Amino acid sequence: MDIITRTNLHRPEPAVTLSQTQPAASPTDPLSPYRHLQVWVDGQLHPAADATVSVFDHGLLYGDGVFEGLRFYNQRVLKLQTHLNRLAESAAAIRLPLPFTLEETQQAIRDTIAANQLTDGYLRVVLTRGAGTMGINPFLCPQPSLFVIAASIQLYPEDFYTHGLKILSSSFIRNHPQALSPRIKSLNYLNNVLAKMEAIDADCLEAVMYNAEGYVAECTGDNLFIIKQQDGQPTLITPPLSAGILEGVTRNLVIDLARNKGLTVHETNLTRHDLYTAHECFLTGSAAEVIPVTEIDGRPLGPAADPNAKGNPGPITQSLITAFRQLLQHAPED
Numbered sequence: 186m187d188i189i190t191r192t193n194l195h196r197p198e199p200a201v202t203l204s205q206t207q208p209a210a211s212p213t214d215p216l217s218p219y220r221h222l223q224v225w226v227d228g229q230l231h232p233a234a235d236a237t238v239s240v241f242d243h244g245l246l247y248g249d250g251v252f253e254g255l256r257f258y259n260q261r262v263l264k265l266q267t268h269l270n271r272l273a274e275s276a277a278a279i280r281l282p283l284p285f286t287l288e289e290t291q292q293a294i295r296d297t298i299a300a301n302q303l304t305d306g307y308l309r310v311v312l313t314r315g316a317g318t319m320g321i322n323p324f325l326c327p328q329p330s331l332f333v334i335a336a337s338i339q340l341y342p343e344d345f346y347t348h349g350l351k352i353l354s355s356s357f358i359r360n361h362p363q364a365l366s367p368r369i370k371s372l373n374y375l376n377n378v379l380a381k382m383e384a385i386d387a388d389c390l391e392a393v394m395y396n397a398e399g400y401v402a403e404c405t406g407d408n409l410f411i412i413k414q415q416d417g418q419p420t421l422i423t424p425p426l427s428a429g430i431l432e433g434v435t436r437n438l439v440i441d442l443a444r445n446k447g448l449t450v451h452e453t454n455l456t457r458h459d460l461y462t463a464h465e466c467f468l469t470g471s472a473a474e475v476i477p478v479t480e481i482d483g484r485p486l487g488p489a490a491d492p493n494a495k496g497n498p499g500p501i502t503q504s505l506i507t508a509f510r511q512l513l514q515h516a517p518e519d
């Protein structure tokens with residue numbers, strides 16, 4: 186029996202369903218898209234089935250570790266150095282020593298891409314505390330572990346880039362920086378996972394998370410921008426790092442692209458009201474790239490004075506998507 190929820194009572198069926206955004210996995214084997222891969226673990230490439238870490242690894246037992254998600258285009262790893270620096274900073278923030286230098290990690294990434302004969306794809310670089318005793322004490326884990334997965338990526342279908350995403354305001358606030366700084370890209374993503382489930386329940390692919398002060402922070406896996414006309418000029422506004430967000434590599438790239446186009450960019454706090462009255466909105470992330478948002482909490486976005494534009498990606502967002510895609514043709518490694 187179909188469960189009727191408040192959301193599907195009031196909303197038309199989405200043009201693209203959630204299942205279309207998942208990689209083609211067999212229902213009985215969720216790893217089927219990855220079985221053929223070679224995965225780099227602590228200095229060696231292994232077939233995916235043999236690429237394992239210990240059940241005593243504190244990355245698993247406590248989420249004690251950090252990671253990076255990167256994209257490569259025509260074998261060029263976008264902002265490779267910036268991602269590796271962020272990995273090193275995340276590791277330093279949790280006092281996790283790097284088992285390999287950043288040069289060795291860079292080589293591991295290149296070797297993994299080559300071993301899998303990929304030209305375009307997504308990379309996951311994971312650094313865990315390693316195996317130790319079952320107590321929390323990380324100082325009893327003598328050997329951190331590093332692994333690298335390179336896989337082809339299933340983008341959001343192009344339809345989302347032309348028609349936009351619906352997102353939901355999450356009831357889960359983003360981790361308080363005094364508890365666990367969102368600047369650390371840690372293996373503990375439960376905060377985001379809870380918000381993501383809320384979004385999916387409401388037929389949305391992303392959730393926007395607010396901070397403890399009620400200001401917009403970021404989405405579960407993306408940074409957020411709005412565009413508003415101010416004094417007749419389009420202005421991009423994105424939450425500042427002090428709102429408690431990850432300093433997204435794509436966020437910073439887009440800020441540069443926008444400023445190079447002569448657009449004004451402000452990093453200032455945003456409220457829910459600012460989202461509801463935004464003329465345009467888009468998200469940025471290594472996986473999603475630059476993707477328009479056209480509806481928040483069931484409200485179509487767009488200028489109040491132009492009902493026809495409501496619910497459609499706006500011109501500034503579209504021009505930034507074009508500029509970003511141009512940049513990807515020669516993806517700067519830094």
Ligand code: PMP
Pocket residue numbers: 254377403404405406407408431432433434435436469470471472
């Ligand atoms: N915020 C969060 C919570 C994320 O997980 C991500 C993506 N990993 C981002 C923002 C976007 O960061 P980036 O552009 O560096 O991928």
